Amino acid sequence: MKNSFKLRKLFIFLLFASLAVIVYCAFNRESCGYFFHAGIFVFGASLTYLLVFFAQNKTIKKLDWMENRLKQWNSISYRVKRAGENSFNEMPLGIIVFNDDKVIEWANNYAKKIFLSPLVDRKIELISQELYANMKRFTEFEITLYGKIFGVSVLTEDNILYFVDHTDIKMLEQKYRARTLALGIINLDNLSPALAVLDAQEKARQMSNIIGLLSHWVEKYDIYLRGYSEEQYLLIMDNRQLHQIIEDKFKILEEIKSYFLKEDLRITASIGIASADIVSQKLFEIAYAQLELALNRGGDQAVVYQDGVISYYGARTTTIENRSPVHVRVKTEQFVDIVNEAARVLIMTHDNSDADAFGSSLAVYKIVLALNKPVKIVFDPEKIDPTIKNVYEEIKTEHVNVLDYFIHPKDAMFWMTGETLLVITDVQYENLLLDEKLYKQAKKLAIIDHHRRNNFAITNYDYLYTQTSASSTVELVVEMLEFVDAEVEISNIEATWMLMGVIVDTNNLMYRVSYRTFNTLAILQKFGAEMPKVQRYLRENLQEYVERVAALNKLEIIDGKYGIAIAGDNIYPRSGIAKIADTIISVNNIKAAFCIGKIDENEIAISARSLDEMNVQVIMEQLGGGGHYNNAAAQFKNTTIELVKEALIEKLKRIDEGGQQTMKIILTKDVKGKGKEGDIIDIPAGHANFLIRSEQAIMATVDNIKQLEKRNAQEKEEQERLLAEMKALKVIIDKTPVTVAVRVGKEGKLFGSVSGKHIIDEYKLQNGISLDKRKMIYDKDIDQLGTFKIPIQLHKEVTAEITLYVVEKK
Numbered sequence: 001m002k003n004s005f006k007l008r009k010l011f012i013f014l015l016f017a018s019l020a021v022i023v024y025c026a027f028n029r030e031s032c033g034y035f036f037h038a039g040i041f042v043f044g045a046s047l048t049y050l051l052v053f054f055a056q057n058k059t060i061k062k063l064d065w066m067e068n069r070l071k072q073w074n075s076i077s078y079r080v081k082r083a084g085e086n087s088f089n090e091m092p093l094g095i096i097v098f099n100d101d102k103v104i105e106w107a108n109n110y111a112k113k114i115f116l117s118p119l120v121d122r123k124i125e126l127i128s129q130e131l132y133a134n135m136k137r138f139t140e141f142e143i144t145l146y147g148k149i150f151g152v153s154v155l156t157e158d159n160i161l162y163f164v165d166h167t168d169i170k171m172l173e174q175k176y177r178a179r180t181l182a183l184g185i186i187n188l189d190n191l192s193p194a195l196a197v198l199d200a201q202e203k204a205r206q207m208s209n210i211i212g213l214l215s216h217w218v219e220k221y222d223i224y225l226r227g228y229s230e231e232q233y234l235l236i237m238d239n240r241q242l243h244q245i246i247e248d249k250f251k252i253l254e255e256i257k258s259y260f261l262k263e264d265l266r267i268t269a270s271i272g273i274a275s276a277d278i279v280s281q282k283l284f285e286i287a288y289a290q291l292e293l294a295l296n297r298g299g300d301q302a303v304v305y306q307d308g309v310i311s312y313y314g315a316r317t318t319t320i321e322n323r324s325p326v327h328v329r330v331k332t333e334q335f336v337d338i339v340n341e342a343a344r345v346l347i348m349t350h351d352n353s354d355a356d357a358f359g360s361s362l363a364v365y366k367i368v369l370a371l372n373k374p375v376k377i378v379f380d381p382e383k384i385d386p387t388i389k390n391v392y393e394e395i396k397t398e399h400v401n402v403l404d405y406f407i408h409p410k411d412a413m414f415w416m417t418g419e420t421l422l423v424i425t426d427v428q429y430e431n432l433l434l435d436e437k438l439y440k441q442a443k444k445l446a447i448i449d450h451h452r453r454n455n456f457a458i459t460n461y462d463y464l465y466t467q468t469s470a471s472s473t474v475e476l477v478v479e480m481l482e483f484v485d486a487e488v489e490i491s492n493i494e495a496t497w498m499l500m501g502v503i504v505d506t507n508n509l510m511y512r513v514s515y516r517t518f519n520t521l522a523i524l525q526k527f528g529a530e531m532p533k534v535q536r537y538l539r540e541n542l543q544e545y546v547e548r549v550a551a552l553n554k555l556e557i558i559d560g561k562y563g564i565a566i567a568g569d570n571i572y573p574r575s576g577i578a579k580i581a582d583t584i585i586s587v588n589n590i591k592a593a594f595c596i597g598k599i600d601e602n603e604i605a606i607s608a609r610s611l612d613e614m615n616v617q618v619i620m621e622q623l624g625g626g627g628h629y630n631n632a633a634a635q636f637k638n639t640t641i642e643l644v645k646e647a648l649i650e651k652l653k654r655i656d657e658g659g660q661q662t663m664k665i666i667l668t669k670d671v672k673g674k675g676k677e678g679d680i681i682d683i684p685a686g687h688a689n690f691l692i693r694s695e696q697a698i699m700a701t702v703d704n705i706k707q708l709e710k711r712n713a714q715e716k717e718e719q720e721r722l723l724a725e726m727k728a729l730k731v732i733i734d735k736t737p738v739t740v741a742v743r744v745g746k747e748g749k750l751f752g753s754v755s756g757k758h759i760i761d762e763y764k765l766q767n768g769i770s771l772d773k774r775k776m777i778y779d780k781d782i783d784q785l786g787t788f789k790i791p792i793q794l795h796k797e798v799t800a801e802i803t804l805y806v807v808e809k810k
Contacts, residue, residue, distance in 0.1 A: 012050065014042050014043075014045075014046045015043060015046035015047060015050065017042070018039045018040070018041075018042035018043035018046060019039075019043055021038070021039035021042075022039040022040060022043060025039060091110065092110060092164075092165055093108075093110060093162060093163070093164060094107075094108065094110045094111035094114050094150070094161075094162065094163030094164075095107065095108045095110075095111055095160065095161070095162060095163075096111050096119065096124075096160070096161040096163075097159060097160055097161075098124060098159050098160075098161070099159060100159070101123075102123060102124045102125060102132065103121065103122070103123055103124075104119045104120055104121065104122050104123075104124065104127075105120065106120065107119040107120060110163075111161075111163060114145055114146070114148075114150065114163055115127055115128070115145065115146075115785075115807075116146060116805070116807035116808065117744070117785065117807065117808040118808070122744075126749055126784055126785065127784075127785050127786070128143070128145065128785070128786050129784065129786065130143055130786070131143055131145075131152070134152070135152070135154050135161065138154070139153065139154045139156065140152070140153055140154070142166060144787060145786075145787060146737075146787050146805045146807070147737055147787065147803060147805070148165060148167045149165075149166045149167045149170045150163045150164060150165055150166060150167075151163070151164045151166045177239055178238060178239050178240040179238050179239070179240070180238060180239040180275055180276070180277055181236075181238060181239075181275070181277075181280065181283060182235075182236075182237045182238060182239055182241070182242045182273060182274065182275035182283075183234070183235065183236060183273070183274055183275075183280065183283050183284050183287045184234070184235035184236075184237070184271055184272060184273035184274070184287055185232055185233070185234060185235065185271070185272050185273075185287055185288060185291045186214065186232065186233040186235060186252075186269055186270075187231055187232050187269065187270045187271070187272075187291055187294075187295065187299075188210065188230075188231045188232075188256075188267055188268075188269055189267060189268045189269065189270055189295070189299040189300065190266055190267050190268070190299075191230060191231045191267055192230070192231065194260075194266055194267045195207075195265075206263065206265070207230065209259065210256065210259070211227070213252070213255055213256060213259060214233060214252070217251075217252040217255070218235070221237070221241045221244050221245055222241065223235055223236070223237040223241055223245075224236040224237070235271075235273065239275050239306075242273060242275055242304070242306075246304065246311075246313070248797075249313060250271065250302045250313045250314055252269065252271075253268070253269055253271070253300060253301065253302065253313075253314045254314075256268060256269040257269070257300060258680065261664070261680070261682065262664075262680055262700075262705060268299050268300035269299075269300065270291060270294040270295050270299045270300065270301060270302070271291070271294065271301075271302035271303070272287050272288060272289070272290030272291025272292070272293065272294055272302075272303050272305075273287055273290060273302065273303070273304045273305065274286035274287035274289075274290055274304075274305040274306075275304075275305065275306045275307070276305070276306070276307050276308075277307075286305050287305070289305075290303040290304065290305050290310070291303070293310075293453055293454065296452065296453040296466050296468070297312070297452040297453055297454065297468060298452055298468040298469070298629065300314055301313060301314035302314050310454070312454070312618070312621070328479050328480060328482075328483065329483045331465045331480070332480040332483035332484060333483065334463060335367075335446065335448075335463060335465065335480065336367075336371065336484060336485070338421060338444070338446055338462060339367075339368055339371050339373055339421060340371060340373075341421075341444075342373065342419055342420060342421035342444060343373075343374075343417060343419035343420060344373060344374040344375065344376075344415070344417070344419070344420050344421075345368045345373050345374070345375040345376075345420065345421045345422075345423060346375075346376055346377075346378055346407070346412055346415065346416060346420055346421070346422050346423070346438070346442075347361045347364050347365055347368075347375065347376070347377045347378065347422075347423045347425065348361075348377075348378040348412075348422060348423070348424055348425075348433065348434050348435065348438060348439070349361050349378075349424065349425050349426050349427055349434060350426060350427035350432045350433060350434060351383050351432060351433065351434050352383055352384065352385055352574055353379075353383065353384045353385065353388055353434065354385045354387065354388065354426075354501075354504065354574075354575065355385075355387055355388065355497075355500045355501040355503075355504040355505070356426050356472045356473050356474055356501035356502075356504060356505045357425065357426040357427070357473070357501075358384070358388050358391065358497060358501065359472075359473075359474040359497050359498040359499075359500060359501030359502075360425040360426050360448065360472070360473035360474045360476070360477050360498075360501060361377045361425050361426075362377070362405070362494055362497060362498060363474060363477035363478055363481075363490075363498055364423055364425055364448065364477055365377050365405055366488050366489065366490050366494070367477070367480065367481070367484055367488055368423075369489075370484060370486040370487060370488040370489070371484075371486055372486075376405065376406065376407035376412065376415065377405050377406050377407070378406075378407060378408075378409055378412045378434055378435060378438065379405075379406035379407065379408070380408060380409055380434060380435075383434060385573055385574060385575045386573050386575055386576075387500070387504070387537060387538060387575055390537055391497060391500075391537060399493060402494075409434060409435040409437075409438060412435070412438055413437065413438060413441065416438065416441050416442065418443050419443075420442065420443070421442075421444045421445075421446060421462075422438065422439065422442035422444065422445050422446070423446045423447075423448065424439070424445065424446070424447045424448070424449075424458070425447075425448050425449065425473050425477070426448075426449055426450070426451075426473040427449060427451070428447050428449045428451065428453060428458050428466065429456055429457055429458065429626075430458055431456075439458075444462050445458070445460060445461045445462055445463075446461065446462060446463035446464075446465075447461050447463065447464050447465070447466070448465045448466075448473060448476055448477060449465075449466050449473055449476075450466065450467055450468060450470040450471070450472055450473050450475070450476055450505075450628075451466070451468065451626060451627060451628065452468050452617060452626060452627070452628065453466060454626065468628065468629075469512075469514065470512075470516070470517075471502055471505055471506045471512045471513055471514070471516075471517040471520075472501050472502045472504075472505035472506065473501070474498050474499075474501035474502050474505075474520070475502060475516065475517055475520045478498060478520045478523050478524060479516065479519070479520060479523075481523065482523075490527045491527075491528070492527060492528025492530065493533075494527075495524045495525075495527035495528050495529035496524075496528075496529045496530050496533045496534060498524055498529065499521065499524045499529040499530075499531070499534055500534045500537055500538070502517065502520060502521065502524075503531075503534050503538070504538070505631065507582045507585075507609070507631070510582075510585075510586075511609075511610075511611055511630045511631065512628060512629070512630060512631065540579070544576055544579075547567070547568065547570070547572070547576065548576070548579060548580050548583065550568065551565045551566065551567045551568060551580050551595065551597075552565060552580065552583060552584070554566055555584060555587075557590075558649060558652060559652075560589065561589060561590065561591040561592070561673070562590070562591065562592050562593075562594070562652050563584040563585070563587060563590045563592070563593045563594065564594045564595075564596065564645065564648065565580055565581075565584055565593075565595045565596070566595075566596050566597070566641060566645070567580060567595055567596065567597025567598070568597065569598065570598070571598050571599065571600060571601070572597045572598065572599060573599070574599055574605060574607070574633070576597075577595045577596075577599070577605055577606075577607045578595070578607040578609075578633075580595040580597075580607070581593045581594060581595040581607040581608060581609040582609055584609070585609040585610065585611060591610060591611075591614045592608065592609070592610045592614045592616050592619075592652075593608070593609040593610070594606055594607070594608050594609075594616075594648060595607045596641055596644055596645055596648070597641070598641070599635070602637055602638055603635055603637050604635070604636045604637075604639060604640075604641055604644050605634070605635045605636075606620065606623065606633060606634045606635075606636075606644065607633050608620055608627070608631070608632045608633060608634075609630060609631060610629070610630040611630060614630075615629050615630075616629070616630060616631070616632045617629055617630075617631075617632040619632070619648070619651050619652065620632035620633060620634045622651050623636075623647060623648065623651060624636070664680060664681070664682050664699075664700035665680070665681060665683070665688045665691060665692065665697040665698065665699060665700055666678065666679070666680050666697060666698050666699070666700050666704055666705070666708055667679045667680075667681060667691070667696065667697050668695065668696060668697055668698055669695075669696045669697075671691065671696055671697075674691075678708060678711070678712060678715075680700050680705070680708070722795065723795060723797060723798065726794040726795040726797075726798040727795075727798055729769075729794055729798075729800065730794055730798050730799075730800040732769070733769070733771075733792070733794075733800040733801070733802060734800055734801055734803075736769075736803075737802075737803035737804070737805055738762050738763045738766050738767065738802060738803070738804055738805070739762075739766070739804075739805040739807055740754050740758060740759065740804065740805070740806050740807070741807050741808070741809040741810070742754060742785075742806060742807075742808070742809055743808075743809050744785070744808045744809070750783050750784060750785070750806075752783075753781035753782055753783040754781060754782040754783075754804075754806055755781050756773045756778065756781075757773055759776075759790060759802065759804060760772075760773045760776075763802060771792060771802075772792075775792050775793045775794065776790060776791070776793075776802075777790075777791040777793060777799070778790045778791065782804070782806055784806070785806050785807065785808060786806055787803065787804070787805055787806075788803075788804040788806065789801045789802070789803060789804075790802040790803075
């Protein structure tokens, strides 16, 4: 390197020296001679060397630069390779490669840790059936594996699975949801009227006892309770506490009902609760709306709103009659005011109008006419049931003046203005209306109905009068006649048609009848209503009678108390199916009657009936329908009668039962279908006397009740202690898994299986807790790897879950 530098300096010197000689000789040629030519030669040689040197030096530098870059790339490539290897094997990303037969060909270390298995050569179906099922349907999903939650991505074209641990995120989400605010309102239904007859001292005692019941209930779940009136109390809790009282099935409803039943007072409780991540003021408004919904559905129930989803609990008794003359007068005055504000009035009911719909529409028509307002009933002869068809045919020949009351839906659209009031009777659901377009065009809306409301009911009303304790909508409207400050004129035939609505909806005064129903009958009789004419309208023709008998011949009794009849393959009118159900409920020992039949080519209906032992409305709501405590229905499209029947039977298995007061007794033994030892129940007097004579019950006298209360208090204290112990044990069991290692053969098949005894033994060995194998709610051995939840009944109210990890033995 040094020699090269010296040589370069020499040639530079020679270059400048020869250049000096050439310049000198150029001016002194004569004295230079050969020096001039020698100078040119040396200059050329020096310049050539230097040019070659600098060119070579540039190439050498470029080669050096390229050599350095190559070294750097080799270093980076090596590190990238190491990073890839670490990613495959050490980073928290599970990777599984499988073939077309879903057999694992390769898995990284993290995936093996997830499944606690070598994985290679194992069938995916055998290591996790849930994973196998989901990967065939989805490309992105979540799955729980051995106590952890993983997000799974499926690359179907490359046969690759990726697993990312979502456990911490999910735990955070669950914690956040558990702490979401929930507000509730408890309302004591019918409290003021029921306590009004008591003296001050007795009233104070009753209020003290009911506050004690509520306080004991909220203390159990650590819920904040604050009363802001005698009838209503505020509840403040979080979502975790809400789920606890839901799991407890709102037992406070039953406790309050039982207490007041014992005290011979008609008081129940209704609860509205809302839980969502919104401001508290808005949340309270939603909770209050749920309470109103519970009350409109008849009370004695809880309605819960959770992030847009509404659920119902309770409703095990018939509705308490809480209409008073003052209440009816106020509702009438409000209705008269809204009618007077309107320029004209249209009255509309539901599709396939029945006797109650027709009768109530007619009654409203007469009230509006008495107020001197233009009024029409929206009526379509093609959308009425057979009974009203008979009435309509008679109108066309014998009562032609009534035709002027009606207007066709198409004409009503042109009759409607911005100042027109649309009154909807006997229905409050948009999809059931005679004409939805007419409803959507209305600017003013009033609703009068006796059916229970739910979250799908119409909400944009200006006036609402619903009372589920009423026998019919006709009853609600006829009661209003007394408080209308104008003379309402009703002919005897019109009164007969209204009476027919009451008779049909009560199945000849068989159910949902109160003293107010008989008051309604008396009012209609004053207007000249005739019961014989009603019965003539309701007579069946021979063909209907034959078809009804044929359906009854196929009556199927489920569990000795549910009657289900199939109305054949023909298309039946809704009223025909209802009549079959009405007949079934008259059969001895039948608690609920159901008739299933086709009402259109692609539509099937269920008509449900009960007396006082069961709430068929709850069943029908669960199937997408609705109605009353003992008179309800549901419709289904694009399905079969057999599938509808299966769905009905499935719901019947889960439904709660209730009863009406007749005679109070205390059971001294467990009585199937009635209650357990120590229960105070109200049943028909004949059955009550039979139980007393057979020493299965005693009369619910004051002394007997006091003795029972003393014994119950002792038992309750012991039960609460045991319940607390079992709940504490449940917490331990729920969060303490047990791992069972088993030998695995080719493709991941287990040698043998994991039995219940094996699980209990391992749980005691690993966690030091002895459990009873007979309490396990799991009747089969486990023959595959994976995570399993094994329910175990610690107490009648406490079911824990053993988390079992079945892993491959190393």
